Amino acid sequence: METSAVLSVEDLTTSFLVDGQWRTVVRNISFDVKPGETVAIVGESGSGKSVTSLSIMRLLAREQSRVEGRIWLNGRDILALPEKDMQTVRGNEAAMIFQEPMTSLNPIFTIGRQISEVLTRHKGMTKAEARAETIRMLEKVRIPNATNRFDDYPHQFSGGMRQRVMIAMALASRPNLLIADEPTTALDVTIQGQILDLIKELQEEDGMSVLFITHDMGVVAEIADRTIVMLRGDVVEQGGTANVFHRGQHPYTRALLAAVPKLGSMHGHAWPLRFPIVDIGSGEASKPTEVADTVDTRQTPVLSVKNLVTRFAIRSGLFGRQTGAVHAVENVSFDLFQGETLSIVGESGCGKSTTGRSITRLVEPYSGEVQLDGYNVLRLDQPSLRAMRRSVQMIFQDPFSSLNPRMTVGAAIAEPFLKHRLGTRQQAQDKVADLLRKVGLDPEMMDRYPHEFSGGQRQRIAIARALALNPKVIVADESVSALDVSIKAQVCNLLMDLQEEFNIAFLFISHDMAVVERISHRVAVMYLGEIVEIGPRAAIFDNPQHAYTKKLMAAVPVPDPERRGLRRSAAIDELKSPVRPVGYVPPQREYREVTPGHFVQM
Structure with a gap:
């Protein structure tokens, strides 16, 4: 072991008992973390990075796991410690933060x-x-x-x-050592920036060492002194972060870096740009191509939203009297044209998901108009609403919760086709096979269940299901935010390919600004239930006008190790509350047109 290291891992091998057999998921990995140093372990889901951190903290179930090798913490081999002593180590010498604090x-x-x-x-x-x-x-x-x-x-x-x-x-x-396992993955971009700054500041104040687990290369560039790249349980590369980023040797390292969407990479491109798809074996990336221009704004919009308001009553007291309301969506208006992608961006609680759910009437709006194919969605009775849902479909963030675990994926994709009586069972089966092929899956997979697929494959199944009714509009609600970088690139390219083939209009709801820049024709920025800026993608990203839009842009982590000392000095207040008292009348908002089609709230 390295004597000066706070943490020294030697030949760590971790196995799990699966169906009576020991299956190795981390193989012979070794690394050190020195005092005051930040070491990042990067890799995609299944690479073994989180298992490594749980092995170090001895948090794996003893009956189902086997940890071999040596782990030295402050000069002691903690794998040899009794559990009682290990409880003192946890929280005292080494502490851990997880992805989901709840x-x-x-x-x-x-x-x-x-x-x-x-x-x-x-x-x-x-x-x-x-x-x-x-x-x-x-x-x-x-x-x-x-x-x-x-x-x-x-x-x-x-x-x-x-x-x-x-x-x-x-x-x-x-503690001498902080292990942070994906601590910012589920957070909005501005909150993520604040947490990264906070960890840097606290580390400088206390001289603490940090082991940072993530799949976000932008985060790695901004926080890590050294980087360890893992693939399927093995360390394939490690070294100084700048060296790994600029002179990475292993094809997988180059593949990870090539797949990262970079803010500003769309400068000079008029239309959405496909992501490069990287061959992990060679590290070679496909050349990104522009999506064909199929948007005709002279036509009638396929979806027109006017003065949409959605509020949720707050009731309290013995008789459940209304004491206030959450003003989730306030006076939102926009048009969406065939073949166009309009992205809605903003932090959690800004109302972007509620906007999508209000349009499809999964949530009942308070007032406004939603015109789809010339009729007002908000006035439809239940039978007409079911018919309307043929034209507008939703893809959700977590496909596992939107797919029935007891239903085969073939049955799940066929269900809307059969419910709307669009054909026979044989025709439904043929349609399912065709859709699975279109989303890059084998038709033979239709008899499997959701749990037998990876997250990226499940998202493809959810997309196939949304396509079963040949919709004109698809509302994609954070549909790629939980995916690994290479899977995210594949799913985004799939959406763009389908848009080009079927002329689908996408309402793309996301907080990932780099992805939004890549796939959008137009962008709307939401804050506290209101659109504060809307316009063509190039106008929003090249010339942001509203203070909140600028704040969102500044918070995006950039995969450049030269920014490691960066401090954003972003305000740390929580997003203001959209709760208002009974009788509250929101102020009338004025917008000014900066350039053609680019409007900003005054």
């Missing part, structure tokens, strides 16, 4: 109590001392009004603020 925070205890418990247990503090130190830690991770929020519960915090609470808990006992 699975790590106990919903029935206040966040103050949960952090205080770490201090009373590991540091022997009194209740009063622990309370004072917890408030200090909450202030350190930039929780506004920390003293008053000590007694709040996890559900009262936004995703970004919950992740800050998790960091405060992890750092409460001042």
